[in-house]
Amino acid sequence: MTPDELSQLSVEERERQQGFEHCLNVCTAASCLSSGAEEVKKGLTTAVKEKGLREKCRIRGAGCMGLCSSGPLVALDPEDVLYQHVGVDDVPEIVESLDTQPVPRLLCDTTIPFFQRQKKIVLENSGRIDPERIEDYIAVGGYRSLARVLTEMDPDEVVQEIVNSGLRGRGGAGYPTGLKWGTVAKATGAEKYVICNADEGDPGAFMDRAVLESDPHRVLEGMTIAAYAVGATQGYIYVRAEYPLAIKRLRQAIKQAQRLGLQGDRIYETPFRFTVDIRLGAGAFVCGEETALIASIEGGRGLPRPRPPYPANHGLWGCPTLINNVETFANVAAILREGAGWFSSIGTEKSKGTKVFSLAGPLSRYGLIEVPMGISLREIVFDIAGGLPDGKSFKAVQTGGPSGGCIPARHLDTSVDYESLRELGAIMGSGGMIVMDESSNMVDVARFFMEFCMTESCGKCVPCRVGTYQMHTLLDRIYNRQGTKRDLELLSELCEVVRETSLCGLGQTAPNPVNSTLRYFRDEYEERLVSDGVRGPSGDPLAQVEMTP
Amino acid sequence: MTNATRPRLATIWLDGCSGCHMSLLDMDERLIDIASVADIVFSPTVDTKEFPENVDVTLMEGAIGSDEDVEKARKIRSRTKILVSMGDCALTANVVSMRNLFTVEDVLARAYDEPGSGNVPEPRPGESRAPKRYVPKLQTKARPVHEVVEVDYFLPGCPPPADAIHYTITELLAGRAPDPSHLTRFGR
Amino acid sequence: MTHKSIPTPDSFTLRIDGTDVVAQVGQSILEVAQDHNIGIPTLCYLEGLTPWGGCRLCLVEIKGSGRLLPACSTLATEDMDVTTTSPRIERYRRTIVELLFSERNHICAVCVSNGNCELQTLAQEMGVTHVHVPYRYPTLLVDSSHDGFRLDHNRCVMCTRCVRVCEEIEGAATKGVGGRGIDSMIINDLNEPWGESDTCTSCGKCVSVCPTGALTEKGTTFADMAKRRERRELLPYLTQTREGRR
Known part of the structure; x- marks a missing residue:
């Protein structure tokens, strides 16, 4: 496919979509699916068919619309109506009302701050396109940035654009993305790799899952642009096996991209080639740490390695490796489309976008x-x-x-x-x-996260392996009103040792929940302490004993 | 010989084998030197029944294995200015802690009920001969002394050599903080 | 490996504890320090095996680096300014040794390695006279299924020297690590009794590199254990031979 053919396809797809009078977008991301969106989608499809409205109304499985608390969500285009808590029973009414007024009792108010205060870049297509069709992504301008990059820009210019945008790693640490790309671009190696870290493991976090489920091509496009910028030909998406839907959609997306010549040899009929493969995580949180993730892709135990050397110089199989998070890659195409200046105008001085x-x-x-x-x-x-x-x-x-x-x-x-x-x-x-x-006890919260770190510690380094266990024991003791002042002191001391001496980020940051709750909610710890082990008659014994015979 | 201004020393034997006290006695004639400058007010080697008040230094041998050990350790701690953990059992629970891998019930059954445990007559099936009165109740796990009460100085060794014990006592009597690392270590 | 302090085209200088020292390209901070008789405590490191970086005892301060770095796996570079010890580092090292003691059942008095144990020696050198974190007292088994050797998990510090020597020197890869975190254990093959291993060549290298009493030869006394250290000195030679460097 050439860039012109892409534009052609985009136009055709838009025309095809405009051929429908209505489009019912049913959220089919994991959250709505778990509350019955699949049944709603099937129901709508059947009802539209029975009513003979198939030419008139498109039923589209779309990505995450964000307001999970009101799921399953169904959006009606072009009327810009959002229905919430939609059940199978509501289907006839929704289909009946297509040519009249929307169903009032299902309406979700889209003028509320939840919708109005957001600013969508990464999620711009989420809930608006069918993540299982590459044509949907192309219709909204997808893969156009890649075309421009490959045909009009040098790799250096791409890196510079990312530098100028001020984008920082969205995996958590916030390392400047452009700087990382530049390091990998400059590094020498027989082969270079681009890895997308989709091993999202924090309890309560599902951003990357939503992006992969709702707009997988966006991530692939970002990775491909990155590969061009740093000189890589092979990419890996390391995604946790607990995300079956994301994996399924990624697999589909990769196949579709290959079919259209957007992956593989001679992308856009240029000499540039790039292939993405999927690697599945087997459930270890530590594999979200970049060096452990690399070890896992290599087929070994997911254990972190000391840094330096950093993956940018010495990564997968010892080769220079660019490793970014899903959300970081999901920003790339938009930055190249709208320009670094546009991106850096959003956000604060040091945190852009x-x-x-x-x-x-x-x-x-x-x-x-x-x-x-x-x-x-x-x-x-x-x-x-x-x-x-x-x-x-x-x-x-x-x-x-x-x-x-x-x-x-x-x-x-x-x-x-x-x-x-x-x-x-x-x-x-x-x-x-x-x-x-107020029903949350902060010692309990700290204990919860420490238990998580303890069970997820890989066991390679002593402070994390044993320290997280000890800190959890102490937190448990304090929470159960069996801890003493000395236990609390010991907890603080271990926090420091584990933070300063652990091998990787897991151990280095494991004390954070304890430290922050101690900082802001110390009274909740202290009120649980019990009287200390019996001390001697004096605090500083040696000084007070007259020992000279 | 007793003098109100002389330092008052004590030693105590909790859950241990008394090896540390044997090593203490191995100080031989140096014991006499110590006795000439300090009073030994409580010890398995002296006849006092109740641990006295106002003790300056207590050397504590053995781990905390029973409820009684906890009570003793607390009482001694409250009556002692400087408490020294003497020997690996007091420091680490050592050999005594090997029972920590089993439940108290299993430990008692092994000692009192299983064939070969020397009990005559053999207990009736389903009935344990483990004592229910008079013998102190075992704690779930044997623990080092410092997990129960504050300890001021630590004297490792199994047992600590007599020289290390002598060094520790004389340093304390001289008003200095002892560091016996050059004379002993865990397992010595 | 004995790198001399004679400048060569591949040598450069850096500072360790305030003194200028000569290093060769490719040397780790630990190797440079050892060449200059600067003591840095180690446990998982063993000359001749790939550095592991897991025990964290060799952490040193490097000027300009925000974090402490392991001397065993950090390459020395020109003009690096390294501090191998400070009250803070010593405190961390002591706590790490204590964490190791608390983790499993290290009962020196009844251990065959008593007196020849690197963990015990570290404790003595660092003045660890007691362990101020709570003991764990895990229930761990002893694998005595092998005819000649014994694996006592109670004494294991998870340094993985045995895993590395088995793979890198013997080439058998019998030893591995199973489980994770606090439940990590040294395993044989796919966690089978050692005596049933198809891959173990019974070479005994794992026993000779073990720093504690976790891996022992059956029927040995503590007097025999002293010999273990001598056998270990062959390792760097074996490594170099394998890599064709001699």
């Missing part, structure tokens, strides 16, 4: 959101999510999962960017955001 968060907890509305960097936590919790229902009061918001921290109410006006969150002892993380009300 948007961030996708999966919002969970006792909120009026929760689900998947994409917000500009620099938005305040308060806007997310109280405007977008509509606050806490039933008179519950906000206690803390947890970001960054087991590597992150809990932020209390008094810091709700903090801007969501890498540096501000880090200052508070939390991290941006990959995008899990869990809101807690």
